[in-house]
Amino acid sequence: MKKKITIGNIAEQLGVSKTTISFVLNGKAREKHISESLEEKILQHIEKVGYRPNQFAQGLRSGKTKIIGMLVEDISDPFFSSVARQIEEIAYKKGYKIIYSSTENETEKAKDLIEIYRSRQVDGYIIAPPPGLEKEINDLLDDNLPVVIFDRTIHDVDTNTVLVNNYASAYDAVAHFIEGGYKNIAMVTLSSDQEQMLERMEGYIDALKRIKGVPLIKKVIYHDRKETSVKEIQDFLVSNKQIDAVFFATNYIADSGLESIKNLNLNIPNDLGVIVFDDHQLYRLFSPPLTAVSQPIKAIAENSINIMLEILDGRRSLKDKKSVVLDNTLMVRGSSLKRN
Structure with missing residues (x-):
């Protein structure tokens, strides 16, 4: 042996x-x-x-397990996997390990995962929370366990947050369409009360006011069967033939939307301009390349883990809450070219 x-x-x-x-x-x-x-x-x-x-023996001696629990919506999503990977790399260099799980945006699953993490005596929590998790997060805070929320806000919880400016990013994306001569701009988003989705929709609606445009919004169910989402978006485009541009609220919604556009034999951008919220490295390889809102993944990861490490290492008080709001970047490519 x-x-x-x-x-x-x-x-x-x-x-x-x-x-x-x-x-x-x-x-x-x-x-x-x-x-x-x-x-x-x-x-x-x-x-x-x-x-x-032995992490748990260490925990008994020092009061720390050197483990941080992370909850995200879907670890297979390029955005969340990229953030988690960078957080994991920084944490490891500081002697911490990350364990992470997907909530699938389900409140009950998130509650169960928090209980599991509690039983593992993790030192802190980095969470992209689904709705309805206020009590569980406040319970963690009441027990003096550090929590950093990222990607979306949650009401009635006073803790550390790392967010992006969803409203301004959506507004700027639609304004870019308007400046390019597009007039009938639709938005395809989630049927969801998630704060970041509501902010993106608000930015879309307010930008349309510049041209007294009428909002054309299609909501799809999170993680519905892809065939269903494709069919619904396709029917939406057929029923609203005046649409000349579409703003997709997330990259996974865009996956279904692009398939719908292909099925209808529509040309991007001649028939339909396209902008996606959340960039992806493959978008540059599309023909034409897709215009997208790029989130600052490195900055999101660094701020989230650094705030957590400052608390765990005693450099920041649990009561000293920090709120970070980061700017996104509109990566302008061929899918939103100006109309003739």
């Missing part, structure tokens, strides 16, 4: 003290004035030899 590797073994191999190894494992390298180069050397060696500290 393979001999278990201990902190003592690692200290001997690297020629440093066991205390130094412990400080690095507990994320206290900066606090104890351990250089970044030594911290990196220790972490790389730990990974190389396959040392696995």
Whole structure:
């Protein structure tokens, strides 16, 4: 049987003290004035030899498990997977591990996952919450557990938030259509009370007021069968032949919408201009490339995990709440070219 590797073994191999190894494992390298180069050397060696500290034993000794729980809508979504990956990378360098789960935007599932994370005694929570999670998040805060909410707001909860300006981004996207000569601009969005979706719809409606435009809004059900969404969007476009541009509120809605447009043999942008909220690297490869609202994924990830680490490392009080609002960027490409 393979001999278990201990902190003592690692200290001997690297020629440093066991205390130094412990400080690095507990994320206290900066606090104890351990250089970044030594911290990196220790972490790389730990990974190389396959040392696995007992997280729960550590938790009993230090009051920390060095684990952060993360809840997102759908970890397979390019936006959430990219944010989670960058958060995981930053956390790992600071001695923390991330465990994450998808809520599928279902409140009861999110509640169950929080209970599971509580049983694992995670140190903090980074959450993109579905509606109706106010009590559970406030319970975490009442128990002095740090919470960072990102991507969307949640009412009656006073905690740290990392958001983007959904209203301004949607407004600017529709204004871009208007400046390009489009007049009958539709929006395809979720049938949802999620705050970020409502903000995007509000931005769309207010931008249309510039040309006294009539809102044309199609709402589809979250994670409905794709065939159903495609058919509904297709019927919407057929029933409203005056539509000359469409603003899709998310990239996964756009997936269904683009299939609908293809099925109707409509040409982008000659027959229909297209803008998508949430950029994707493949959008540049479409013909024509798709104009999209690009969210600052790196900044979202860095702000979310850095706020959490500041609290966990004692550099920020639980009562010192921080709210960050980031700007998006409209990536203008061929799908929204000016009309003749």
